[in-house]
Amino acid sequence: MIRGTYVLRKNDGTILxxxxxxxxxxxxxxxxxxxVAVSRFSSELGSxxxxxxxxxxxxxxxxxxxxxxxxFYVDRDDDDQFVREDIRKVxxxxxxxxxxxxxxxxASDTSKxxxxxxxxxxxxxxEVRVKIVxxxxxxxxxxxxxxxxxxxxxxxxxxxxxxxxxKKAAFDKFEAILWDIPGAGLDGKGWEQLxxxxxxxxxxxxxxxxxxxxxxxxxxxxxxxxxxxxxxAIANRQDQNEAANPSILERVLGVPTYGLSAVSNTAxxxxxxxxxxxxxxxxxxxxxxxxxxxxxxxxxxxxxxxDTSRREIKEVKDIxxxxxxxxxxxxxx
Numbered sequence: 001m002i003r004g005t006y007v008l009r010k011n012d013g014t015i016l017x018x019x020x021x022x023x024x025x026x027x028x029x030x031x032x033x034x035x036v037a038v039s040r041f042s043s044e045l046g047s048x049x050x051x052x053x054x055x056x057x058x059x060x061x062x063x064x065x066x067x068x069x070x071x072f073y074v075d076r077d078d079d080d081q082f083v084r085e086d087i088r089k090v091x092x093x094x095x096x097x098x099x100x101x102x103x104x105x106x107a108s109d110t111s112k113x114x115x116x117x118x119x120x121x122x123x124x125x126x127e128v129r130v131k132i133v134x135x136x137x138x139x140x141x142x143x144x145x146x147x148x149x150x151x152x153x154x155x156x157x158x159x160x161x162x163x164x165x166x167k168k169a170a171f172d173k174f175e176a177i178l179w180d181i182p183g184a185g186l187d188g189k190g191w192e193q194l195x196x197x198x199x200x201x202x203x204x205x206x207x208x209x210x211x212x213x214x215x216x217x218x219x220x221x222x223x224x225x226x227x228x229x230x231x232x233a234i235a236n237r238q239d240q241n242e243a244a245n246p247s248i249l250e251r252v253l254g255v256p257t258y259g260l261s262a263v264s265n266t267a268x269x270x271x272x273x274x275x276x277x278x279x280x281x282x283x284x285x286x287x288x289x290x291x292x293x294x295x296x297x298x299x300x301x302x303x304x305x306x307d308t309s310r311r312e313i314k315e316v317k318d319i320x321x322x323x324x325x326x327x328x329x330x331x332x333x
Contacts, residue, residue: 002083002124003058006035006071007094007113009102010064013039016102017094017113019120026073030055038062038069050084065091067102077269079276082172089123130174130279133195133226134234135181135218136204137211141236144262145204146180149271164194171272174279195222198229200278203253207235207243212252219253230282233257234274239264256281 004026007017013036020026034055045051050063054076061083062071070087074080094116101112134142143165147154150167167178179198181191195201201222205211215233222231233253235246239261250257258274261267 002078002086003073003075005073005090005120005124006069007090007116008035008039008069008071009105010039010067010069014105014110016068016098016105016110017116019117021124026058027056034060035071038071048088050087052080061087063087063091066095066099068094070094079172081280086123086173090120093119093123126173129177130199131177131179131197132275133179133181133198133201133229134204135191135195135201135222136215137206138182140204140206140211141262142180142204145234145236145260145271146178148262148268149176149178149275151268169272172276174275176275192221192225195226195229198226200275200282201226201229201231202278203231203233203255205233205235205249205257207237207240207246207249207259209244209248209252212244212249216253219255230278231255232274232278235259236262 003022004018004020006015008014009016015035034053038060045064047064047066050061052059052061054060057076058073059076059078059080060071060073061080062069063084065088068091070091072083072087074083097116097119098113134146136142144154146165146167149169151169152167164182165180167180169176169178179194181194203215203218203222205215212233219231219233222229233249233255235243235249235257237243238246238259246257246259256278258277260270260274262271264270
């Protein structure tokens, strides 16, 4: 969460503008010391360059732009990538409005900058709402993931979801609307209507190779139905001994795949980081990596990367047989 913003004049450290978004008071000694320090080494930052530093429970993200410094202070665990985007917007708008007046301004005459409050609020408080869909076979952890993100209690005993449920969670500048699609309904087409309009779709796995092979059809169908949605996979249950490496599952599915253990003490933080990275990738139109390898290539890669214990060799042979049949079917078409 963004706690507040400072705008400083570079050459003398004059505070041109300050806006607080939190009722919590800053440590005055800590803050004043930081502002003095950052104004002194501002000349070392190139114009447009942005850096950050963590101090106690806050993170200060700052950047130099022509003759001003823009400083945002946020919660220490926030991803400052989104803050950096806001800093650039604020700098551009502030210089556009007041650029000609800053240089000759007297330190005691900063009242005129109060008119920047509405513009700053527009930039800072612009929240991005995104629909996130969790889909996958039964018993892979979709509901558990949704409840963890929404900070709801998780039941110890498994109960299959009968209808789609919706959870909400806010972090950084996002309001995430999580749709948990029941796994039992994947044989029909009802789920296709539920994923329309999604910004991000996560196919949740139990980290077995068999599950990944079966889920490949879901991935293909999602790409056809939810056009414009970024598709990823979450390989849950990575704490299990038989769990396959996410990189192998990624090659089978053909979409970026993240490992997760939903029973970990850091599960919520891990899930938020996964969502955060996927949103960054989808917003920029990038891929986490080139995961579009052909099925034929997977046979060789699985042989090279899977551990060569006897138990795993048998498992791999079964998967290779499935892949070989799929290749044969594709060649016949």
